[in-house]
Amino acid sequence: EPEVTQTPSHQVTQMGQEVILRCVPISNHLYFYWYRQILGQKVEFLVSFYNNEISEKSEIFDDRFSVERPDGSNFTLKIRSTKLEDSAMYFCASTRAGYEQYFGPGTRLTVT
Amino acid sequence: AQTVTQSQPEMSVQEAETVTLSCTYDTSESDYYLFWYKQPPSRQMILVIRQEAYKQQNATENRFSVNFQKAAKSFSLKISDSQLGDAAMYFCAYRRGNTGTASKLTFGTGTRLQVTL
Numbered sequence: 001e002p003e004v005t006q007t008p009s010h011q012v013t014q015m016g017q018e019v020i021l022r023c024v025p026i027s028n029h030l031y032f033y034w035y036r037q038i039l040g041q042k043v044e045f046l047v048s049f050y051n052n053e054i055s056e057k058s059e060i061f062d063d064r065f066s067v068e069r070p071d072g073s074n075f076t077l078k079i080r081s082t083k084l085e086d087s088a089m090y091f092c093a094s095t096r097a098g099y100e101q102y103f104g105p106g107t108r109l110t111v112t
Numbered sequence: 113a114q115t116v117t118q119s120q121p122e123m124s125v126q127e128a129e130t131v132t133l134s135c136t137y138d139t140s141e142s143d144y145y146l147f148w149y150k151q152p153p154s155r156q157m158i159l160v161i162r163q164e165a166y167k168q169q170n171a172t173e174n175r176f177s178v179n180f181q182k183a184a185k186s187f188s189l190k191i192s193d194s195q196l197g198d199a200a201m202y203f204c205a206y207r208r209g210n211t212g213t214a215s216k217l218t219f220g221t222g223t224r225l226q227v228t229l
Contacts, residue, residue, distance in 0.1 A: 041221075042222055043157070043203060043205075043217075044219070048215075056214065089155055091157060100147060100159050103149075105154070106155055106156065
């Protein structure tokens with residue numbers, strides 16, 4: 001069964017550095033998302049992406065964050081100038097139009 | 113803005129018994145979807161069941177079923193014949209309709225389900 005994959009599973013970075021989180025959505029899906037979950041809290045929406053542009057973003061998604069679909073398979077989330085409060089689990093999700101979103105296993109980001 | 117409320121931070125059920133997890137939501141939309149996701153200790157988000165708002169019939173998936181009360185904006189999850197593997201965090205989620213758009217999921221705060229022998 002097709003699945004969403006994410007790499008790396010765990011990323012440790014120093015405050016102020018840049019990180020890139022990678023996702024490979026399900027191949028026939030058209031809509032892509034990033035969510036984050038701070039430990040012990042609920043899952044929060046960051047950004048949605050369709051047709052090579054951002055559809056919607058939350059207030060969390062400030063100008064340090066960017067997304068890109070550099071080729072036909074990868075979907076990346078870049079965070080510049082990382083802060084301690086960026087430490088969280090980051091989930092990529094994808095869907096075909098109008099259907100449920102399928103989540104990847106997540107990347108645990110630790111900012112020290 | 114849409115909100116999703118899960119008022120039970122923790123629930124416990126004995127193996128083989130039935131448990132119901134509550135969820136309420138607030139929306140002014142008429143077309144939307146509701147979901148339950150399971151998050152085991154691995155933290156993977158696993159879709160359990162979905163319900164379309166336009167459907168009156170409650171969704172079922174094997175041991176999992178929902179009680180969807182549209183007028184009351186209530187969407188509870190019933191787990192029958194509970195198994196040890198059902199122990200996890202369960203999140204209720206809302207997505208507005210308009211098929212073809214990249215509508216986001218709005219999640220509740222979750223209910224931690226413990227399954228005891």
